[in-house]
Amino acid sequence: MKGTIGSVILCLIVSLQALAQNIQLPAPHKTGGMPLMEALNARQTKRTFSSKPLSEQQLSDLLWAAFGMNRESGKRTAPSAMNRQEIDLYVALSSGLYLYDAKQNALTQILGEDIRDKTGKQSFVKTAPVCLVYVSDDERLKMEFYTATDTGFISQNVYLFCASEGLNTVVLGSVDKDALHAAMKLKPTQHVILTQPVGLPPDMESKQD
Ligand SMILES: Cc1cc2nc3c(=O)[nH]c(=O)nc-3n(C[C@H](O)[C@H](O)[C@H](O)COP(=O)(O)O)c2cc1C
Numbered sequence: 001m002k003g004t005i006g007s008v009i010l011c012l013i014v015s016l017q018a019l020a021q022n023i024q025l026p027a028p029h030k031t032g033g034m035p036l037m038e039a040l041n042a043r044q045t046k047r048t049f050s051s052k053p054l055s056e057q058q059l060s061d062l063l064w065a066a067f068g069m070n071r072e073s074g075k076r077t078a079p080s081a082m083n084r085q086e087i088d089l090y091v092a093l094s095s096g097l098y099l100y101d102a103k104q105n106a107l108t109q110i111l112g113e114d115i116r117d118k119t120g121k122q123s124f125v126k127t128a129p130v131c132l133v134y135v136s137d138d139e140r141l142k143m144e145f146y147t148a149t150d151t152g153f154i155s156q157n158v159y160l161f162c163a164s165e166g167l168n169t170v171v172l173g174s175v176d177k178d179a180l181h182a183a184m185k186l187k188p189t190q191h192v193i194l195t196q197p198v199g200l201p202p203d204m205e206s207k208q209d
Contacts (some may be wrong), residue, residue, distance in 0.1 A: 040160070051129060053129045087134050090134075147191070148193060153192040
């Protein structure tokens with residue numbers, strides 16, 4: 001009897017820990033921001049980052065802008081060929097690797113380790129608090145041209161959001177994709193397309209502080 005109660009308590013603790021590792025994001029702000037023409041004028045690549053983490057609100061807004069759901073039908077803020085929605089956004093943080101669940105507006109933890117150093121060959125990937133990893137899945141669409149263009153739309157949404165929010169970002173093609181694929185424990189049908197670190201400029205505090 002004692003053993004059974006012990007096992008149940010252990011199971012509960014393990015389940016609670018597993019739940020605690022996922023992050024339920026606050027609802028994204030879908031209004032405000034910089035006027036579009038000003039954001040286009042401000043969009044640029046910036047390769048320096050503060051190590052300060054983004055707030056959960058900033059993360060939620062960033063991910064929604066990138067590839068969130070913007071219609072009841074489940075369609076997204078970026079187009080995708082034949083609406084296959086084959087690009088997944090993985091989010092590398094110091095606390096681990098997460099998968100963006102656009103429907104639930106949540107981050108599902110995939111790994112408990114920090115793999116940001118594998119997301120690019122340039123040293124700033126270790127400093128930026130967030131690195132987005134764009135991953136295609138052949139099971140949803142196996143057409144390289146389309147998976148590349150679909151990733152580009154998402155990346156540009158991130159660029160414009162960053163321009164609007166005063167965040168720095170750079171899209172990266174110079175990535176050891178095999179090493180990153182292995183570190184992320186992806187399936188053979190999944191492919192890393194590009195990565196994109198995001199963070200505050202090194203000399204600035206968060207707008208939300
Ligand atoms: C597909 C793609 C891959 C890129 N890869 C890298 C990269 O690995 N490292 C890097 O520092 N910049 C990379 N960039 C950023 C470009 O160097 C940058 O966009 C270009 O210099 C123009 O600057 P701008 O974005 O400020 O207009 C990449 C851009 C694209 C579109």
